[in-house]
Structures are given as structure tokens and as C-alpha cells.
Amino acid sequence: MGWRIYAASAVGTSHLDKGIPCQDACAFHVEGELLAAVVCDGAGSAARSDIGARLIADALARALGERLARQPELLAGPRERFAEAAIEAVAQARAALVERADADGRALGDYAATVVGYAGDAQRGWFLHIGDGIGVAEAADAAAPVVSLPANGEYANETWFVTGEGWREQLRVLEVPAPTARLALMSDGAMPFAMARGNAALYAPFIDPVSRYLASVDEDTGSRALHGTLADPRTHGITSDDKTLLIALRG
Numbered sequence: 001m002g003w004r005i006y007a008a009s010a011v012g013t014s015h016l017d018k019g020i021p022c023q024d025a026c027a028f029h030v031e032g033e034l035l036a037a038v039v040c041d042g043a044g045s046a047a048r049s050d051i052g053a054r055l056i057a058d059a060l061a062r063a064l065g066e067r068l069a070r071q072p073e074l075l076a077g078p079r080e081r082f083a084e085a086a087i088e089a090v091a092q093a094r095a096a097l098v099e100r101a102d103a104d105g106r107a108l109g110d111y112a113a114t115v116v117g118y119a120g121d122a123q124r125g126w127f128l129h130i131g132d133g134i135g136v137a138e139a140a141d142a143a144a145p146v147v148s149l150p151a152n153g154e155y156a157n158e159t160w161f162v163t164g165e166g167w168r169e170q171l172r173v174l175e176v177p178a179p180t181a182r183l184a185l186m187s188d189g190a191m192p193f194a195m196a197r198g199n200a201a202l203y204a205p206f207i208d209p210v211s212r213y214l215a216s217v218d219e220d221t222g223s224r225a226l227h228g229t230l231a232d233p234r235t236h237g238i239t240s241d242d243k244t245l246l247i248a249l250r251g
Contacts, residue, residue: 003035006214007246008227012189014044014240024187024244025053025113029065033122034072036064039244041133041187043112043161048104052111055100056162059093064119075124082119083173086128090115090171094162112161116148116185118176122250125176125183130167131159132188134195135174136202140181140251145201148174150188182211183248189241190230207247215249 011022023042028035040057042049067085068074074085101108114131127135132150139145151172152159160170184202186194196203210229214222229235230243 002033002250003030004215004219004222004249005030005035005037005246006219006222006226006249007244008223008230009242009244010227010230010235012239012241012243013236015242021050022242023050023053023113024189024242025050025057026185026244026246027057027061028246028248029061031065031069034065034068035121035125035183035248036061036068036117036119037183037185037246037248038064038115038117039133039185039187039246040113040115040162041131041189041242041244046110046112048106048110049112051100052097052163053113055097055111056093056113056115059096060089060115060117063089063092064117068119068121072121075119075121075126079173079175082126083171086119086126086173087168087171090128090130090162090167094167097163108163112163114159114187115162118183118185118248120176120180120183123179125180127172127174127176129172129174130162130170134186134188134191134199136184136195137176137180138182138202139178141178143178146174146176147200148172149199179250180248181250183246185246187242187244189239189243190245192238193235194245211247211249214247
């Protein structure tokens with residue numbers, strides 16, 4: 001049956017007005033029934049966060065995907081075993097970022113970004129999360145979705161970053177025990193219109209027609225259409241932030 005992945009990022013008006021590039025990024029790695037997907041949101045206050053988000057998304061999706069291909073049993077193991085593998089994958093991705101920072105002569109904090117990711121197969125999966133953004137996994141039987149919620153600091157505009165010294169303590173994992181029919185990963189810029197009030201579920205009037213269309217087209221066409229939706233001027237009245245949305249469908 002396999003996964004069909006549709007993903008896009010759109011720059012927000014707060015960055016368009018200042019000529020700042022999109023600081024969000026997403027990436028995924030698919031091998032048979034195995035999926036590793038990542039969305040990163042660069043810190044607005046960090047000078048190279050667009051580069052940090054892109055490097056972490058690419059490197060982490062690849063590291064997770066390659067690890068799952070070697071050890072698919074990690075998905076069925078205890079929480080502690082997957083958490084250890086997630087830490088190792090994030091550390092591997094973070095090492096690539098440290099190498100880039102050293103080459104650029106920059107502080108690691110200049111590349112600050114959050115992470116929300118998913119690793120799974122046809123039967124089960126796990127979220128991994130540092131900072132804000134959100135992940136939602138829905139089963140085909142219409143049971144309550146599994147939602148990996150954002151984590152912020154003491155104030156609403158604070159969060160945690162993969163570049164922080166305490167990233168291991170901030171890394172959260174959450175089990176998805178049933179087969180996922182629809183997965184959504186998004187940066188916080190997409191949440192105001194893609195999530196229902198209280199962030200308990202996806203907002204059906206938005207996500208259901210989008211998903212029906214995506215299911216009818218190929219991944220490239222669907223991703224272009226998804227970008228058009230995220231970049232639609234009507235979203236500018238809802239949020240001025242960059243917006244990234246990755247939707248994975250099965251069957």
C-alpha cells in the first residue's frame with residue numbers, strides 16, 4: 001500500500017516584508033513501509049536559522065530512515081529503546097550542523113531550529129519532538145488521534161531548540177500504537193488554520209478537503225498545490241509566520 005507524502009513550506013508576510021527567506025524546512029525518507037519525516041522551524045532571532053532548519057531536517061530524516069532500515073524492530077520495542085535511537089539520530093544530525101557552524105565561523109545558536117518528527121511503518125510509529133510545532137497521527141478507524149503537542153518555555157514566545165545545550169532533556173518521544181492512515185507534521189505557523197481549537201485534532205473543514213484532493217493526484221502535483229494553499233493571501237490574515245505542512249497518507 002505504501003506512503004504518499006505531500007509537503008510544502010511558504011514564507012510568511014513578516015519575512016516577505018523584510019526580504020527574509022523562509023526559516024522553515026521539511027524532509028522525509030521512505031523505504032518500503034518505513035517512513036521518517038521531519039519538520040523544522042528556524043528561530044526568528046537566529047541569523048542562519050533557515051540554514052539550520054534545512055540541515056537538521058535533511059540530516060535527521062536521513063539518519064532516522066537509515067536507522068529504521070537497519071533496525072525496524074525499534075518501532076515495536078519499549079519507549080526507552082526508541083528514545084535512545086532518537087537521541088542518537090538527533091546527535092548525528094546535530095553533528096552536521098556543528099560542522100557547518102565551524103566552517104562558517106559562526107556560533108551554533110545562529111542556526112537554532114525546533115524539530116517535530118515521525119518514524120513509523122504500516123503498523124505503528126513514534127513522534128520525536130524538541131520545541132514547538134505539532135504532529136498528529138490518525139488511525140483509519142476514526143479513534144482519537146495521537147497528538148504530539150508543542151513545548152514552550154516560561155513565556156508564550158519562548159521554545160526549545162535542537163542547538164541548545166539541554167536538547168537531550170527537551171527531546172520528547174510519543175508512541176503511536178496503531179496503524180496511521182493520515183499523518184500531519186507542521187510548524188507553528190500552520191497551526192492556526194490546520195488545527196482545531198485546543199490542538200486536540202486536525203481542523204476538519206481545512207484538512208479533509210485538502211486530503212481528498214491530495215489523494216487524487218501524484219506527490220509532486222499535490223505538493224505544489226499544498227504550497228499554493230499555504231501561500232494563499234487568505235492565510236496572511238490568520239498568521240504572518242512561515243508555514244510548513246507535511247501530510248502523509250496511506251491507502
